[in-house]
Amino acid sequence: MSTSIDSFGAKGTLEVGENSYEIFRLSAVPGTEKLPYALKVLAENLLRTEDGANITGDHIRAIANWDPSADPSIEIQFTPARVIMQDFTGVPCIVDLATMREAVAVLGGDPEKVNPLSPAEMVIDHSVILDVFGTPDAYERNVELEYERNAERYQFLRWGQGAFDDFKVVPPGTGIVHQVNIEYLARTVMTRNGQAYPDTCVGTDSHTTMVNGLGVLGWGVGGIEAEAAMLGQPVSMLIPRVVGFKLTGEIKPGVTATDVVLTVTDMLRRHGVVGKFVEFYGKGVAEVPLANRATLGNMSPEFGSTAAIFPIDGETINYLRLTGRSDEQLALIEAYAKEQGMWHDADHEPEYSEYLELDLSTVVPSIAGPKRPQDRILLSEAKEAFRRDIHTYVTNGTAAAHSALDEAVEESFPASDPVEPSTAHDDIVKVQSAANGATGRPSQPVKVVTKDRGEFILDHGAVAVAGITSCTNTSNPSVMIGAALLARNAVEKGLSSKPWVKTNMAPGSQVVTDYYEKAGLWPYLEKLGFYLGGYGCTTCIGNTGPLPEEISQAVNDNDLSVTAVLSGNRNFEGRISPDVKMNYLASPPLVIAYAIAGTMDFDFETDALGQDQQGNDVFLKDIWPSAQEIDDTIKSAINQDMFRKSYADVFKGDDRWRGLSTPEGNTFEWAQDSTYVRKAPYFDGMTREPQPVEDIKGARVLAALGDSVTTDHISPAGAIKSGTPAAQYLEANGVERKDFNSLGSRRGNHEVMIRGTFANIRLRNELLDDVSGGYTRDFTLEGGPQSFIYDASQNYQTAGIPLVVLGGKEYGSGSSRDWAAKGTVLLGVKAVITESFERIHRSNLIGMGVIPLQFPAGETYKSLGLDGTETFDIEGITKLNEGVTPKTMKVTATKEDGSKVTFDAVVRIDTPGEADYYRNGGILQYVLRNMIKG
Template sequence: MSNVNSFGAKQQLTVGESDYEIFRIDSVAGYEKLPFSLKVLLENLLRTEDGKNVTRSQIEAISQWNPTSEPDTEIQFSPARVVMQDFTGVPCIVDLATMREAVSALGGDPTKINPLAPAELVIDHSVIADLFGQPNAFERNVEIEYERNGERYQFLRWGQTAFDDFKVVPPGTGIVHQVNIEYLARVTMTREVGGVLQAYPDTCVGTDSHTTMVNGLGVLGWGVGGIEAEAAMLGQPVSMLIPKVVGFKLSGTIPTGVTATDVVLTITEMLRKHGVVGKFVEFYGSGVGAVPLANRATIGNMSPEFGSTAAMFPIDDVTLDYLRLTGRSDEQVALVEAYAKEQTLWHDPSVEPVFSEYLELDLATVVPSIAGPKRPQDRIELSEAKSQFAVDLNNYATVEHDIVDLTVAQSFPASDPGELQPEDGESHHHHEHQSTAPQTVTKPTEITLASGDDVTIDHGAVAIAAITSCTNTSNPSVMLAAGLLARNASKKGLKAKPWVKTTLAPGSKVVTDYYDKAGLTGYLEDLGFYLVGYGCTTCIGNSGPLPEEVSEAVQKNDLAVTAVLSGNRNFEGRINPDVKMNYLASPPLVIAYALAGTMNFDFETDALGLDADGNDVFLKDIWPDAAEVQSTIDSSIDTEMFTHEYAGVFEGDERWRSLPTPTGATFEWDEKSTYVRKPPYFDGMTLETTPVTDITGARVLAKLGDSVTTDHISPAGQIKADSPAGHYLAANGVDRKDFNSYGSRRGNHEVMIRGTFANIRLRNQLLDGVEGGYTRDFTQEGAPQSFIYDASENYQAAGTPLVIFAGKEYGSGSSRDWAAKGTSLLGVRAVIAESFERIHRSNLIGMGVVPLQFPAGETAESLGLDGTEVVSITGIEELNEGRTPKTVHVVATPSNESVASRTPIEFDAVVRIDTPGEADYYRNGGILQYVLRSLVA
């Protein structure tokens, strides 16, 4: 790949019997003081230096890195491999299949389109916890998963055979990030280049924001949109700025009764407050060596929750021990050790790198915590959870009919999340102590369960208790703590409350192996925690329906019920449509809340139930001893479990192997498929680029506030019958019961466009007091309320371009390709926001949408924009001359329905096309068109 080698970095390293070509980091002056993560980037540039995309000056910019200056140097990073999950991976493979056809149409060879970097996809996002709390739940859920997703799975099976260097881990195996750390990650990669074996650091990008879990292994990687992942698979480097690196010193040891989850929630709150968006975080100091690998991975996993690009740990003996435990070969472990030591990537606590900013946490100060009710960074000390719940409930419970202490009531309607979200970095309400305990809003509701039991539920009832998600289910310390707590509770005769939906969805089969070996499975099942699947389930909204009688009572009485999950995401409307308040907690606390049955519970003073002798049982009576958790880890987990479970990991079970699969270099699209359809990105594409144009006569499709996440924009969750996507499926003969989720239909752009901006919690300020995917349609008389999709169709038919106005941090949340693809397919040409989240901004460019920022200090409100204006944007055409303009001129003319005296509003918007590479993508109409043209050329 490299053909320049300006620094004479190319040398040889011999390990055992093998010789490897390496690019020495120490060949560049100034390397000694660099943080670990920047050394990895330095090696990447040395190895890929070609004098054009990767230049000598970029390499020097890293070696002379100024930790405190604002990042302004663009580099081209070439990740070693790509990992995907099936929701975001299916569109990648759909696009590759479509590119094969486009290449044929342009007279090229379709088999030229292959991943150029190893790509691995783990099917982990499709299992839904339909059945729970019974022995056959896992079997049945997998069966239903295959029934729902057969078309997609056939397509992925085709991809596995049609493309080189693309592997698929079949359903029912595990969660992508856990499979990544336990099996896929190499830590040191090798490959043959020009007949020579090269060794280099394992780096990866993934189509899931929690790819950062692999940072715990010393592997630099992060989540990107499916759009960049496709580009990386096709050999395009990921364009990035050399980041600031925040040094995070860990000292002290975790106290008894505190879990890795509590540590992570504390770090999340600290880093959110500090502000690390767009930065790397790197853990250092003597305390790091004492952090077990599982805890490192748990911390790395939460990087998107604190907002950093990556959250790195160094390579040391803990890393090697984990590689041995998980069954990596002796040769691989020897290579990792030799390479890391040779390349100064081995952790040396005596050398303190220079960082941009410094933070420190004494682990001894961490206390048991949960986070919620809607953001991962809103940490609540467990001892204050009950009183804080009473305060937060006022944002979710209707006030008119309920008994409420008016001193704390706020006049939000029931479904209103409270628009004014505190900015990250400011203190938020969770630390305002009430001087008097608020009186809790209450609405006792009697229901008869399917079992025949009559029970009373109220606001705060725990409707879902889920041990789920990659963050914690890969960590034996919290998983075995949960198993031991279940054993202790079961022996005292405690049971989960009958209205709680209890689910267990581990991240790999190794977890159930060690539960079995430790003799804990039966106790978990005794409390209702039966295996429901190996996959993400609850954390991504695949919690499955609540029992009908519970769902009915919640809807009829507008109850604010809660979910407690061991996940990393608790945004509104995400976990389950019936559940308003969601809390993140460690696996043992998930079980504790299932026993309590309500959020309105103080574990210090409220008893969980009675034992056989009629004595009160408190949480402290069943909390497992830390020493017993450790001894259980030592006695119940062994290498053989990993080698056994991963031996045939790509082969799959009988169901997978017997799927009928098409063959051939190009895919045979099924015209009747409502899951996998050929997208229109390359329709009418020519080899020459079309000049970019200014935007005239545009309308505002949506005017949005602050903190609009990709969860608000991107289609997710269940498809409602009375929605544009529901209408489309019904018109195509799909029964309501077979609608499935948006995630499962990501391979069908028709469904996805209709679900973009359709989140039930979206608040479009063009309408008053309306939530959901609605706007005003100015193509119609009187501009009536309409579905965003229907309005977009009318605008596109009229040839009217569209823009979006938004507030701060537009597009934060998971890195979702469809947030950008859907925006583009709706006909949106520009998004004007106060600020953007990094990935979503670059994804918009990758789909041909220009991201613009209001002038510093200005907002839509301060400029007087209300969204009814006709918008024109000039200055974009400068891009055709090979320059990227710093600003463009925006004129917003009031439309006839606005106050007649209003004059046009004019301002210069900042163009957020930040790198030459992004400018190339935008000129080509998007990243895929750019790649396709360069491959055919």
């Protein structure tokens, strides 16, 4: 049961029916009653895990006395109740656990003791690619291809599913991680070892925040934090500012949840919520269906907040009941939330740091694009916006201050003379022709002849991809049923999708298929080409699959700026398809409408989608389903049995999954020829007791970097380019270039990942003049010639020379990426000295055994006269062996002429827990040694 020292006397009992649970009552701590919901969850977390060292009474008092107007400054240790992963980012976590088992065995311990200490669940949803579309067998063929490509990874994960306690895998073809989370995995109130407490989670995917819609506090983290949480270690964070977002009114007919979320994203981006919690409150909250709450929570990364949460209320309970949770669980959730003051009370308004308000009745249909989710466009202005934006893409692919195309646009559509709404094909050709004269591009739309789709004209703005996909919207029956009813109405009017549109349909769970079938709507979707392609995260992450060959060739040969319309949450340039330059987020019904329209150069109010059998023009308003019909269909087509049936055997998988040849035993049999999954090297040579930490002597600089170097600059990501160390490794291991795949898919192989660390083409290492990319100077060779960072690192390590990295302000900002820290340590870096750190990357470095130091206030390596050619000695590290974390350490940089620069670097080991991790060589080593002792 409890391990808390309970200095507030908060521990007590909650009786619910015939069951009794240990709880920690917030009422024992004065001040907590006025906190926002999200901070009450954090306060309970601290009460329950108070240990007197990392989590003290002062931390609990700090949160109880939270000053809404203060900037975050107080660091706390948050212990999430569980961890959720997807397969791309989760594989390295399981590789590390598997490697820990072997390390425990080598050190004489019991390998079976290495298990997640908090429940850990992985949903395999990021590996299905929609290669096949628009055919009845698309789903089967895509799943076959998925298993062919990912057999090595899946065998490994299936082994993990059997080998580890408290680790469960939801096999491929089930659904999208965040939808499976809200429909099945989320508890809202956890029960474990006789305790009841709020369900909280961290996940290895940024859209983990979708679960905030259920009142579950959680967000996306990097792999190191996820592994630490899995192994019972807290996540370090600052008590945040909380933005109160008041909802009033009701959405109007014809407006979707997608329109609401694009409006909220736009508002919060403008307001600025990075690093803050957003909490929805007010009388309007009760009117927001749970699926819409999840849609809003999901978009938290797009507006930049850490979390975007709704408190628990009657609507939460109704949704949990619909999705098949037990009556016993529902009774506990309601009783616990009311006991702890966590039940939403519209008349009790907490204090917030900042306030926003949205009257839902003012929301109008919207899309977002062509390259960012916050770039909202009113649907009524979409055609005009497309014509304004197209010039950016028809010139050299980058916006010019004022180009020939601007003049052409102004000439055709003067600002004082708005465009007459029409299909206006001649007008846009005229614009292109004027521009193409200046750019040398073809001045006419292109005729395309295909084998199975007939002949057609392809033009700028053509919708090449129409994808109903992603966690944001496929979890929401109102927009999914709305899309299917619109499809039915369109088919009955004789409309069809254009032949050049790749129609993708990838629901977030199998329940969507069930309710489509019960409502008799699948045939209409299929008639428009929206056959089931897979259950997984597809178009949104670039798993769109290739365009038909003839279309792809026409687009690339003629440099056409074609478009994608998707119901996802991300539309960054190059993300959706390499052939598509302009990407628009839209609701599922609008995705289908654009598939019928076939172009972004379209005004739904005035342009007809086609003609019916009688030759009458058909407009969007003629096929848009009414709110009443959507609601009636939801009520008649969706029931609790669907969820219970769909999730009854969710971890078992289909015949393919069960038929995988999987190693047995409590340790994994690593395949020596695998280029995807390899044993991690972190525990090589590890001893039962930590060796004393040592001062750093004679270190060389691997990289001297500027301000705002992000984890994207450091961490391996994207394509594997020929000629780079990663490509050379794969080729040496018999992998052909066409099978390189991406760095992301190979995260389970440290050999590939080390070679991609600090290899971003935009990284600028000040050791070199006017060179960008993964290069440095190798001082193990005469004259210190230019070399790949990886190659130099290997030479330094062979020579026994430690390495340091120098940096500027905000080092490690951006997304939390575990390989930014893992790659750093595996390259032989012992210390990183910067002007300032992003908080999570700083803690990740310590978690991998790298010491983070800061230059004295106001100083930089340049102001100190350093250029990176020096050798570095760092004194004072040995004090950590005595249990003391010094505030500063003496750094001596010796230049090539023998002169020295000395300064006191500020030590950024900020908590007792971090000092323990560093002394042990990293967080995983710390946990492993404690497991052996235990």
